[in-house]
Amino acid sequence: MKIFCVAGSLRQGSLNQTLLNYAVQALNDIGVDVVTAPFKDFDLPLYNGDLDTEKTHPENLLKFKNLMADTQASIIVSPEYNHSIPGPVKNLVDWVSRLRPMPWKNREVLLMSASPSMSGGRMGLWQLRIPLTACGAFVFPEMFCLPKAHEAFEGGRLKDAKTAEILHATLKNFVQHLQS
């Protein structure tokens, strides 16, 4: 079992990347292998139909596709921008959706988010479900959202035990679903 994990934020010290790092450790602890890379490795030009030919597909797009192809499922940790999907995350989803065979088709995906807000970015994840589902992905019903994320970590660990427990349960439920 190998899961491809990515956090959709480009800035240094991203809370979403911090959450992903913690989740990767938790996955390793239950014997799940993880393939991951920082989001900047998948930096892509803004989608442009004129670049959408096999010859002109950006190299980073193929890198993303190849890492994904080597795994059985995906975890996407995405910020919420303006109650919706971040432009950079949607841009990646859109580029990937242009490959054939469509990489999102039948893909099992778990969504997570971290946000300073009280809702933890949940509204953004509901928006992100739409294009992934439209591309044929099986987006896991459960989602993990971390509210007040700027105060949630200490030394890379979640400070609140109950929050950590919910995250571990979500990861375990997803992995069990993949194995069923």
Place this chain on the structure above:
Amino acid sequence: MKIFCVAGSLRQGSLNQTLLNYAVQALNDIGVDVVTAPFKDFDLPLYNGDLDTEKTHPENLLKFKNLMADTQASIIVSPEYNHSIPGPVKNLVDWVSRLRPMPWKNREVLLMSASPSMSGGRMGLWQLRIPLTACGAFVFPEMFCLPKAHEAFEGGRLKDAKTAEILHATLKNFVQHLQS
């Protein structure tokens, strides 16, 4: 009365740009001035929190802001990608949302789309309403969606008289609302 109009597609021969060109002509015909520029003029890097300082704001962002500041309302013609907002359009909305005072706040916005599909990109526009509304814009309830857009134009004109009539009515309703 001056309206800032932009079509959110980067490719040459974009159907959304074609629709906008037609709408601009229709607006001029009823005495409304238009400020517009091709979407590539607003090419921006993927949003990155580390670039989000007054000193590092991309020049194209300020260009967009200044064109908008000179007008009373906006029309955004946006494609639909995977039943949702195109990455490049969301990236622009997100960048603009970082300026202060927030340019979307109290902005009157009309949304339109063109798509080869039967629904004309309507689902994407519903998704686009969310971040604009979250930023405080007044997004006009009526939206114009052009289905089968690849067959809809001839010499830049809408072939179907009824469709053209609906577009003209939508523009007129929006302008009347702005004047009320």
Place this chain on the structure above:
Amino acid sequence: MKIFCVAGSLRQGSLNQTLLNYAVQALNDIGVDVVTAPFKDFDLPLYNGDLDTEKTHPENLLKFKNLMADTQASIIVSPEYNHSIPGPVKNLVDWVSRLRPMPWKNREVLLMSASPSMSGGRMGLWQLRIPLTACGAFVFPEMFCLPKAHEAFEGGRLKDAKTAEILHATLKNFVQHLQS
């Protein structure tokens, strides 16, 4: 200026009704008249196309229409059920949408919600915007959501001063918008 206000919950001691009662007082305090009635006064059968004729329209539907007709705007306080619009609220919106002239058309509407959850029912309000907007209503961009609503009141007053301030500001912004 008269606003028609309704809270979309049938149960006794509804938190949404409590929030509405508080808002009505706040509106009166700034000189705004309110027309209101408990939600059970608008109890309607489940929408059924076979009952949708002028002769068979439920009496409570006409009561709702008449109260609304006598006012310049509406406030709907709606619970969130399963991250979405409550069935009873949607049923009312749907019935009203069948009248001609369409009562939602050009209607200015403010949405509010109260919920025991941390997000205060915000996701449900985003879903409620859709049918109202589709019916031509101008749904105000700002929405007021009360999180942890089961602990928020004491003697009908909001305990937290900052929360009360936000509610008052939202009501004032809506009223100013109506007057502009």
Place this chain on the structure above:
Amino acid sequence: MKIFCVAGSLRQGSLNQTLLNYAVQALNDIGVDVVTAPFKDFDLPLYNGDLDTEKTHPENLLKFKNLMADTQASIIVSPEYNHSIPGPVKNLVDWVSRLRPMPWKNREVLLMSASPSMSGGRMGLWQLRIPLTACGAFVFPEMFCLPKAHEAFEGGRLKDAKTAEILHATLKNFVQHLQS
């Protein structure tokens, strides 16, 4: 393999019920058993928290639960009202969500719709995904939407061969997913 199927419309001659009848026949033809009943059999009062006790749960709610319990998956054929979920369908989803163990949890669900519009009610289905997913259901990514449904049938059969083919493929894909 047994699937519980219901069409969410109360009126006689519902296009959604007609679509369901056709789908039931198609399922039988590929060896899938179906449990079904007309929507009026699940007529429920508007959800009211005061009725939400084990003693006061409506009889029709338990009938729905028992039929569902006897099957491995569900198909819901739902109209679209005002670009959203019909009130009566949401009311049913909400009532069911109050039972324990939660019947929607881990439920495999296929959504379909029929509508006179060009988009076939697709927007309504996207809204219906939200509460079902929030309740833990696995809503199948593919959805079948029948546009211009008022002209689509002749003697209970779909007139257009290509449309029928898409419906059959969707049902087959869902059944294969259930068997995998």
